[in-house]
Amino acid sequence: SQKIEQNSEALNIQEGKTATLTCNYTNYSPAYLQWYRQDPGRGPVFLLLIRENEKEKRKERLKVTFDTTLKQSLFHITASQPADSATYLCALVRAGKSTFGDGTTLTVKP
Amino acid sequence: SAVISQKPSRDICQRGTSLTIQCQVDSQVTMMFWYRQQPGQSLTLIATANQGSEATYESGFVIDKFPISRPNLTFSTLTVSNMSPEDSSIYLCSVERSGGVDGYTFGSGTRLTVV
Numbered sequence: 001s002q003k004i005e006q007n008s009e010a011l012n013i014q015e016g017k018t019a020t021l022t023c024n025y026t027n028y029s030p031a032y033l034q035w036y037r038q039d040p041g042r043g044p045v046f047l048l049l050i051r052e053n054e055k056e057k058r059k060e061r062l063k064v065t066f067d068t069t070l071k072q073s074l075f076h077i078t079a080s081q082p083a084d085s086a087t088y089l090c091a092l093v094r095a096g097k098s099t100f101g102d103g104t105t106l107t108v109k110p
Numbered sequence: 111s112a113v114i115s116q117k118p119s120r121d122i123c124q125r126g127t128s129l130t131i132q133c134q135v136d137s138q139v140t141m142m143f144w145y146r147q148q149p150g151q152s153l154t155l156i157a158t159a160n161q162g163s164e165a166t167y168e169s170g171f172v173i174d175k176f177p178i179s180r181p182n183l184t185f186s187t188l189t190v191s192n193m194s195p196e197d198s199s200i201y202l203c204s205v206e207r208s209g210g211v212d213g214y215t216f217g218s219g220t221r222l223t224v225v
Contacts, residue, residue: 034213034214036213041218041219041221042218042219043116043202043204043216043217043218043219044153044202044214044216045216046207046212046213046214046215047213049212049213089152089153091153096141097155098143098153098155098214099155100152100153100154101152102151102152103152
């Protein structure tokens with residue numbers, strides 16, 4: 001069955017450092033992969049999408065990589081700020097259906 | 111991208127009763143998606159709702175328990191029927207952004223507690 005794993009449930013880093021979140025998948029060949037941010041009591045908010053034929057995508061302080069050989073995506077937040085503290089979800093999409101990981105809760109300490 | 115208004119934002123319900131959740135989108139969309147997010151877990155797709163046809167349910171979800179209406183291209187409802195404490199969860203609706211190639215927009219969610 002399809003399985004998506006995001007690294008550790010929680011990640012704590014110091015302000016200004018780069019946060020790196022991991023999304024690994026098995027038994028799956030996604031057409032593309034998405035990353036979302038979810039704050040407590042809110043629905044997920046779309047951040048970035050990367051297609052299977054793309055290696056890297058950037059948006060401001062965010063960078064996503066996609067390695068279909070390793071079946072892994074990395075999500076980086078550079079120059080992290082306390083306001084970046086949230087849960088980050090990856091989602092794999094194939095044939096119009098999304099499968100979400102359990103998320104990683106990031107805490108950026110001032 | 112579309113803006114979704116979802117209500118109620120939260121509710122506490124007695125077991126055995128039903129709750130209907132509404133989602134209103136500010137633009138016409140072909141498909142609307144309903145998800146459940148149980149405490150501490152990720153999102154699980156319940157069903158996909160197309161206007162003018164029966165909703166398509168994912169494995170483990172049935173129409174009798176989660177009936178869905180989709181009367182037009184901007185509105186959908188999900189009913190959680192004959193509720194039990196195990197149905198306590200957050201329920202979210204979502205729509206595709208830019209025809210599905212640019213992620214999804216989510217409603218703010220309905221936090222349901224069944225007592």
